[in-house]
Amino acid sequence: MNNAGKEKMVTENAAIGNQAVGNQKDYKDLVFRTIFLLCALLSVLSVIAIITFVFTKGLKPFFGENAYSFSDFITGLKWDPGKEVYGIFYMIVGSIIATLGAIMLGVPIGLMTAVFIAEIAPKKMVAIIRPAIELLAGIPSVIYGAFGLGVIVQLIKKVSPTGQGESLLAVICVLTIMILPTIITLSESSLRAVPKSYREASYGLGASKIQTIFKSVVPAARSGILSATVLGIGRALGETMAVMMIAGNNIGGLPGSLWDKIRPLTSNISMEMSYASGRHQDMLFATGVVLFLFILVINLLLIKITSKVGAQGTKN
Amino acid sequence: MKRINLKKIFGLMLAFAMLFTLAACGSKDDSTNETTTSDDTEATGDLAGTVTITGSTSVEKILLDMADEFMAYNPDVTVNYTGTGSSAGIEDAIAGANDLGASSRALKEEETAEGLEAVEFAYDGIAIVVHPSNQLADLTMEDLLKIYSGEITNWSEVGGADENIVVVSREGASGTRGAFEELIGLEDIGLTENATVVEGNGNVQASVAGNENAIGYVSFSFIDETVKALTLEGIVANAENAKEGSYLLARPFLLTYKPENLTDVAKAFLEYVVTSDAQVFVEDHGGIRVD
Numbered sequence: 001m002n003n004a005g006k007e008k009m010v011t012e013n014a015a016i017g018n019q020a021v022g023n024q025k026d027y028k029d030l031v032f033r034t035i036f037l038l039c040a041l042l043s044v045l046s047v048i049a050i051i052t053f054v055f056t057k058g059l060k061p062f063f064g065e066n067a068y069s070f071s072d073f074i075t076g077l078k079w080d081p082g083k084e085v086y087g088i089f090y091m092i093v094g095s096i097i098a099t100l101g102a103i104m105l106g107v108p109i110g111l112m113t114a115v116f117i118a119e120i121a122p123k124k125m126v127a128i129i130r131p132a133i134e135l136l137a138g139i140p141s142v143i144y145g146a147f148g149l150g151v152i153v154q155l156i157k158k159v160s161p162t163g164q165g166e167s168l169l170a171v172i173c174v175l176t177i178m179i180l181p182t183i184i185t186l187s188e189s190s191l192r193a194v195p196k197s198y199r200e201a202s203y204g205l206g207a208s209k210i211q212t213i214f215k216s217v218v219p220a221a222r223s224g225i226l227s228a229t230v231l232g233i234g235r236a237l238g239e240t241m242a243v244m245m246i247a248g249n250n251i252g253g254l255p256g257s258l259w260d261k262i263r264p265l266t267s268n269i270s271m272e273m274s275y276a277s278g279r280h281q282d283m284l285f286a287t288g289v290v291l292f293l294f295i296l297v298i299n300l301l302l303i304k305i306t307s308k309v310g311a312q313g314t315k316n
Numbered sequence: 317m318k319r320i321n322l323k324k325i326f327g328l329m330l331a332f333a334m335l336f337t338l339a340a341c342g343s344k345d346d347s348t349n350e351t352t353t354s355d356d357t358e359a360t361g362d363l364a365g366t367v368t369i370t371g372s373t374s375v376e377k378i379l380l381d382m383a384d385e386f387m388a389y390n391p392d393v394t395v396n397y398t399g400t401g402s403s404a405g406i407e408d409a410i411a412g413a414n415d416l417g418a419s420s421r422a423l424k425e426e427e428t429a430e431g432l433e434a435v436e437f438a439y440d441g442i443a444i445v446v447h448p449s450n451q452l453a454d455l456t457m458e459d460l461l462k463i464y465s466g467e468i469t470n471w472s473e474v475g476g477a478d479e480n481i482v483v484v485s486r487e488g489a490s491g492t493r494g495a496f497e498e499l500i501g502l503e504d505i506g507l508t509e510n511a512t513v514v515e516g517n518g519n520v521q522a523s524v525a526g527n528e529n530a531i532g533y534v535s536f537s538f539i540d541e542t543v544k545a546l547t548l549e550g551i552v553a554n555a556e557n558a559k560e561g562s563y564l565l566a567r568p569f570l571l572t573y574k575p576e577n578l579t580d581v582a583k584a585f586l587e588y589v590v591t592s593d594a595q596v597f598v599e600d601h602g603g604i605r606v607d
Contacts, residue, residue: 080506081488082497154526163480163529166512244515249487252509261512271515275373275489277404 054292058285061086068279073286078252079268081280088287090254094262095294097255098168098243099236102175106236107229109176110183111218117184118191119213137181145245148174153246160259166248169258174242179232186231190224191217227305234298238291240266265291364392365581371405371418374491374535375569378438379418381597386588393581402491406432409572415582417572420491421498431574437589438569439604441536441558442496445521445543447528452476454547457564461500463531466508471529483511484523484532492517495567496533533565537601555604569603 062070068086076087113133117126152173153165160167194217202212218225248261249271255262269284269291276284369379376399383395400408402419409417410430423434444455452475455463462468463481472478485507486493497503512530514523520532525542532543536553539545545553551563558566571586578586588594595605 078509079488082494082503083506149522149526157527162482164482164512164527166523245519249513250509250511251485251488251507251513261510263513271487271513272489274399275401275487275491277401277407277489280489 051292054285054288057282058287058289061279061282061286068283073283074290077254079263080251081272081276081283084279086280086283086286087252088265088268088290090252091263091265091268091287092290093254094168094247095237095264095266095291098171098175098247098262098264099233101168101172102179102236103229103233105172105176106179106183106232107225110180110228110232111187111225113180113184114187114191115213115218118188119217120209133181133184136177137185141178141239141242142245144174144178145242148242148246156259162259164248164259164261166246166261167259168247168255168262170246171243171262171264172258174246175236175239178239178242179235182235183228183232186228187221187225190221190228193224194220223305223308227302230298230302230305234295234302237294237298238266240264240270243267244270265294362392363390363581363584365579366394366396367416367579367582367585368414369395369397369405369416369418369571370400370408370414371416371572372402372420372491372569373399374402374420374440375418375438377601378569378597378603381600382589382594383585385594385597386585389588390581390584393584395585401489402494403489406572409574409577412574412577415573415577415579416585419570419572421495421567423570423572427572431576432572433575434570434572435586435590436568436570436606437594438598438606439555439559440495440567440569441553441555441563441604442492442499442533442565442567443536443539443545443553444531444533444548444565445524445539445545446531447524448542448544449528450476450544452546454550456549457500460548461502461505464497464500464502464507464511465505466510469510479529482527482530483508484520484530485511485513486517486520486533487513487515490515492533492535496565499565499567537603559604559606566604 061068062073073086073088074092075089076085077090078085078087079091113129117129121129148170152170153167155165156167156170157163157165160169198216198220199212202216207215243264244267247264247267249263249267250261251263253260265287269287273281273284367383369383376397379397383397387393387395397418402421405414405417406419406423406427407417408414409432410427417432419434420440423432444460446452450471452471455474459468459474463474464483464485466483468474469481470478471481486496497507512523514520517534517538520534521538521540521543524530524532534543536555536558539553547553548564551557553563553565557563571589573582573586590606592607595607598605
């Protein structure tokens with residue numbers, strides 16, 4: 001065989017090889033495409049399954065024979081399953097006030113912490129503060145509840161005119177601590193994402209460090225801070241175990257002051273679900289539906305905010 | 317390199333697929349084996365089968381221990397217990413959905429009217445507990461009702477210090493709360509809206525132990541040095557008084573059934589729970605023996 005013949009064979013072989021690789025690549029692509037699709041579908045299907053389950057169970061008591069009046073349910077001020085009284089308005093109010101209270105305390109504290117970590121603190125200090133915050137995020141909520149019951153409730157009991165520590169105030173205190181990590185980490189990363197040129201321009205105009213932070217950096221990061229707040233709201237509203245242990249969970253009546261007990265929607269469900277049956281159980285699912293709608297609104301809000309952040313990013 | 321990874325992934329997938337197939341085969345084999353063995357024992361005349369018990373969660377610890385012992389004596393018997401609450405257990409017994417329904421309250425009239433019968437296998441007492449520093453020692457049933465209905469809100473009204481009463485109760489559908497409200501006659505009036513509601517006997521005990529002005533109710537087995545049990549109408553909260561009936565906050569633990577649905581195994585279990593062997597477990601868990 002001459003050289004030219006050999007060369008030709010080599011090229012042919014290479015061509016066959018390339019084709020084989022090409023087929024395999026297509027195959028590989030297809031397999032992984034399918035795997036990814038299945039993974040993505042799992043979440044979507046789970047959401048659909050949960051929504052279907054909770055809504056069918058939760059809406060059942062309001063339809064058909066012997067239906068419970070929906071307006072009695074949503075505006076009722078008393079929850080007494082033994083007497084077939086299911087009103088959750090006072091729980092909705094309790095949940096919202098507790099969440100708002102936690103946000104009002106938690107957002108300023110969290111934002112200040114984030115500013116401190118991102119802009120002011122020396123590196124060595126950040127090395128201590130940041131792991132502490134990450135640890136705070138990882139503590140199981142039942143531990144927060146135990147801490148609330150053992151420390152915060154006992155402290156409140158000493159000053160409360162009702163002689164009892166389980167109260168709206170206790171819930172707000174614990175929720176504030178619980179949402180801090182969410183708000184701090186998200187705010188910090190959005191502060192860090194603000195381009196250096198903003199700060200340089202501000203300094204160049206003769207602004208001080210604090211002026212730069214509050215007039216330039218924080219406003220530039222406001223979308224991120226806002227979405228941190230919304231996520232904090234979601235966390236506070238959905239928190240169950242910790243608040244159940246310290247809220248008092250009264251069976252009726254709107255909270256009139258910080259010393260009053262509340263019964264958050266979440267703890268209503270978790271406290272009674274294990275024992276409940278029949279109509280009572282359906283009503284707990286109905287409570288879940290209300291809670292679900294709240295979370296849905298919060299998520300839609302979040303999507304709107306984050307899409308705004310994206311738009312801002314392209315503008316910059 | 318990439319090709320090797322891909323091969324590995326495919327290999328893993330294949331292995332999983334094979335595992336699943338094998339597992340499916342295995343379980344099929346198991347089930348056939350099981351049925352043959354139980355058939356064999358039935359032929360020899362030993363007790364075999366399943367007893368399904370649903371109902372009160374208050375009796376869970378006692379019943380599970382009894383079931384373990386019963387299954388040790390009768391290896392071919394399986395006793396399944398699911399804690400669903402007294403009312404659900406009784407409903408299941410009426411509907412024939414279980415073999416025995418466990419209840420931690422006496423049957424209501426409409427329930428016995430359905431043809432239910434019951435075997436009492438233990439008694440439980442509900443103790444009224446306050447903080448150890450509380451100077452009060454005794455309450456009347458009337459005062460207790462007034463405290464829980466919200467009519468009395470200060471300890472001075474029942475002979476204690478001038479402090480607000482912190483009323484602690486249990487979650488709705490709790491068997492103990494149901495028994496308590498029924499026994500003191502709170503059912504029609506309803507619990508005060510000001511009451512703190514906690515989940516489980518243990519949390520009531522902890523709440524009362526943590527507040528000088530609190531009052532709560534727990535099963536006898538939850539009385540310890542962290543709380544003080546009050547006497548009721550002058551009667552001490554103890555097992556003898558509860559069984560005798562002089563202590564007013566006591567309740568029976570029952571297994572209910574419809575006679576026409578009663579299987580041989582379930583019947584044997586009913587006979588077993590009142591033997592002194594089984595009653596040991598009642599005592600172990602702070603209940604009151606029936607024998």
